[in-house]
Amino acid sequence: MATPHISAEPGDFAPLVLMPGDPRRGRRIAQEFFDDPHLVSEVRSIEGWTGTVDGRPVSVIASGMGQPSLSIYATELFREFGVERIVRVGTTGGLAEGQQLGELVIANAAHTDSAMPGLTLPGVTLSRVPSHRMLEAAVREARDRGLPHRVGPIISSDTFYGSSMEKYRALAAIGTLGVEMEAATLFAIAAAEGKEAAAILTVSDHIFTDEQQSSEDRETGYGAMVRVGLAALFG
Numbered sequence: 001m002a003t004p005h006i007s008a009e010p011g012d013f014a015p016l017v018l019m020p021g022d023p024r025r026g027r028r029i030a031q032e033f034f035d036d037p038h039l040v041s042e043v044r045s046i047e048g049w050t051g052t053v054d055g056r057p058v059s060v061i062a063s064g065m066g067q068p069s070l071s072i073y074a075t076e077l078f079r080e081f082g083v084e085r086i087v088r089v090g091t092t093g094g095l096a097e098g099q100q101l102g103e104l105v106i107a108n109a110a111h112t113d114s115a116m117p118g119l120t121l122p123g124v125t126l127s128r129v130p131s132h133r134m135l136e137a138a139v140r141e142a143r144d145r146g147l148p149h150r151v152g153p154i155i156s157s158d159t160f161y162g163s164s165m166e167k168y169r170a171l172a173a174i175g176t177l178g179v180e181m182e183a184a185t186l187f188a189i190a191a192a193e194g195k196e197a198a199a200i201l202t203v204s205d206h207i208f209t210d211e212q213q214s215s216e217d218r219e220t221g222y223g224a225m226v227r228v229g230l231a232a233l234f235g
């Protein structure tokens with residue numbers, strides 16, 4: 001049955017879902033990587049596509065930007081559409097020394113400054129971590145393909161503008177590899193729903209050097225991330 005934000009029927013989505021922030025990246029992923037891609041939802045112009053990769057059904061749908069938006073799509077997919085695994089495939093602002101634009105960041109944990117709880121336990125600060133099986137599969141794929149990548153914690157922030165350099169420097173000092181805006185809530189929702197998730201990111205700019213990919217590169221330079229994301233879904 002359709003939900004408020006997804007106009008599909010049970011079975012229209014595969015149990016394995018790629019989730020970029022950007023809807024146009026979602027459509028391109030379906031058209032470039034899926035066999036027989038077909039549109040299964042387009043509420044609010046957030047298109048959901050289902051097809052196959054190597055004969056296995058896979059879907060893609062964007063989260064929009066920020067943790068509140070992601071929480072809507074991830075919750076509806078897990079609860080109403082039989083989705084078992086979601087991989088966020090997004091961009092990140094690099095925080096690590098020597099990190100090059102286009103490198104991958106494979107998140108093994110997500111810090112957050114968000115008020116989005118997702119999963120709470122009074123008196124406990126819960127960790128927001130990906131599925132270990134999916135993480136292992138992603139790292140194996142990146143290594144086997146010789147793709148430049150780092151594995152470590154990221155920060156899922158509620159702000160794109162307005163965080164201080166001091167905060168970024170403190171996060172970098174404890175090994176945080178990149179800043180983005182969705183993964184922590186995805187990990188928390190997956191845990192709360194008894195499902196699995198991972199996050200594979202491409203460095204689109206560097207917070208301390210100010211280097212930036214063009215908006216065209218941000219839209220098109222995602223092949224490595226999608227390959228690794230698919231490996232995580234299949235792993």
Ligand SMILES: O=P(O)(O)O[C@H]1O[C@H](CO)[C@@H](O)[C@H]1O
Nearest residue numbers: 020021022065090091180181
């Ligand atoms: O490229 P996407 O997946 O949208 O991810 C990053 O880009 C957006 C900000 O420009 C935020 O959604 C952030 O998490």
Ligand SMILES: O=c1cc[nH]c(=O)[nH]1
Nearest residue numbers: 091092093179180181
């Ligand atoms: O700097 C960046 C790049 C991508 N996503 C973010 O949230 N920040």
